[in-house]
Amino acid sequence: MTTAAASDGAISVALLGASGRVGSRLLELLAAREAAGGRDGAPLRIVAALNSRAGFLARAGVPAGRVLDRLAAAAPGSAAAVRAALAQRPAPQVIVDCTASAEVAACYPAWLAAGSDVVAANKHGPAADRPLARAIAAARAASGAALHDAATVGAQLPLLATLRELHAAGDRVAAFEAVLSGTLSYVLGRVQEGTALSAAVREAVGCGYAEPHPASDLSGMDAARKLVILLRACGHDVELADIERVPLVEDALLAEPAPERLLARLAALDGTWRARAAIADARRERWIYRASFADGRARVAPEAVPAGHPLARLAPCENALILRSRYYHAAPLTIAGPGAGVDLTAAAVLADLLAAAARHAVPRVRLAAPSAAALA
Ligand SMILES: NC(=O)c1ccc[n+]([C@@H]2O[C@H](COP(=O)([O-])OP(=O)(O)OC[C@H]3O[C@@H](n4cnc5c(N)ncnc54)[C@H](OP(=O)(O)O)[C@@H]3O)[C@@H](O)[C@H]2O)c1
Structure with a gap:
């Protein structure tokens, strides 16, 4: 050097x-x-x-x-x-x-x-x-x-180091699911509590969880990039185009460059998300933004999961990874905790x-x- x-x-x-x-x-x-x-x-x-x-x-x-x-x-x-x-x-x-x-x-x-x-x-x-x-x-x-x-x-969560060490020690990941976006975890948690989507995003920006222009969070791009990094740590040769990405907010809406106008335009989605949260409540489900990998397919998407699911019980801003592998086949390895901010x-x-x-x-x-x- x-x-x-x-x-x-x-x-x-x-x-x-x-x-x-x-x-x-x-x-x-x-x-x-x-x-x-x-x-x-x-x-x-x-x-x-x-x-x-x-x-x-x-x-x-x-x-x-x-x-x-x-x-x-x-x-x-x-x-x-x-x-x-x-x-x-x-x-x-x-x-x-x-x-x-x-x-x-x-x-x-x-x-x-x-x-x-x-x-x-x-x-x-x-x-x-x-x-x-x-x-x-x-x-x-x-x-x-x-x-x-x-x-x-x-x-600070020990995610990448753990995955790299397991891979180096011969482990092979079969499947995992994760919550990787502290911002989306916060926003969907607040929406589920009854806060309007636009207000929840505004709060997330105000608390410093989301960037002033929250497009990369709301589009799922930020979570998709994290999924690429995680999969590479497990030895997979992937890139962003290999990730199936369902945005929380449509990319067309996020194209608005001015943060204040974007936040105002998000109000158009408040009714949809209020209804989705109510339906999920009635079914004892919770909305999360889930990153998953199984059968060679990698995906990030908003999904309603049973309220008792470990990923549904996270506090706002917590991240979690639940992984099944050659070494963790009887019970999954779970790493969870505050992972943003x-x-x-x-x-x-x-x-x-x-x-x-x-x-x-x-x-x-x-x-x-x-x-x-x-x-x-
Ligand atoms: N905030 C969080 O909670 C959090 C959590 C996890 C990861 N991160 C990551 O940490 C990084 C920083 O986040 P942040 O929240 O601190 O962002 P931020 O407040 O927007 O700060 C970004 C900084 O980068 C500078 N910058 C932008 N383009 C540059 C360039 N071409 N050359 C040199 N400097 C440049 C900006 O300068 P100007 O002020 O001149 O624009 C600013 O100083 C991001 O990658 C983010 O995804 C943040």
Whole structure:
């Protein structure tokens, strides 16, 4: 790897999406870690930060608490040049992507090839279509750099690591069902309680569960990308086009670009969803947005399931995965818990960042190898 190792052992880090909700929460966590002396792992040095409008490079590093001020002072329009500079050597040791940008994900092969580990909250890289996915895999293989994506599905829930470890240990997934969208879990939970669909979506945006323009959640695209990432963790060669996707809200309605007008237009669906919730109630069912995989078929869709079903009993914003496999055939493996929100996502990104930093850290104390005499 040809990355920017500092003489004091600090790990150089670039952060994209620094001014977003997850990015700025991550900066708060990093500032708290700096204030505590960063004893849990290698010291980190933020050498670059970007949002969609601007970016800066600072080889000497900027304290986490000052990154947003420094970004605000960066030259407007500088983001693209700074983004390209991240692939030049010496590259940052870790690049953290807290955007939701496909354009940023397209840079992963260049960054990985330059030896930077990439930590992603952004699903566009880990769920990329085959050409980009293959370029990412090739760059990783060539340089030894890693893509860390735990935050992309279920935030802090141990979903991807568990699936990868089981697959590596010879397990083969037969089928699973899951709730992967904290936003849709929240919205459908509120609709089932009697809240109008449009009001429930507005609440989800207000609480920070959904993005200001909630199209990728309501279309099921976000859940479909998560399903691609989960299936790849189980060893399946799939891409987005292989997922059957039934949107919660029709794509045509979601084409409205202005968030406020979109939220207003959603009111047209309130009556339909009020009726669906009432029918489900009468049948002792609950609406969930279910991701499923069985018989080689992968699907995301709103579905009414019996009220006693484990996926129907989740609290708003909880995610869950129920899996049957070669090893879990007598009883399924269930992983469930809060799996969305800015705090948990930022915490998952920090955990991945620390794991990436540990890969680059130079051991400070090398133990002398015991002599042959000592071993005799
Ligand atoms: N919020 C959650 O609860 C949650 C949960 C799980 C996963 N995630 C994922 O985490 C990521 C961030 O979510 P968020 O809620 O923090 O989003 P957000 O608040 O919309 O922030 C996105 C950030 O990315 C920046 N950005 C956009 N395009 C960029 C580009 N081309 N180059 C550099 N920066 C760019 C934005 O800059 P501007 O401010 O200039 O637009 C902003 O700083 C997303 O991938 C999301 O799906 C979020």
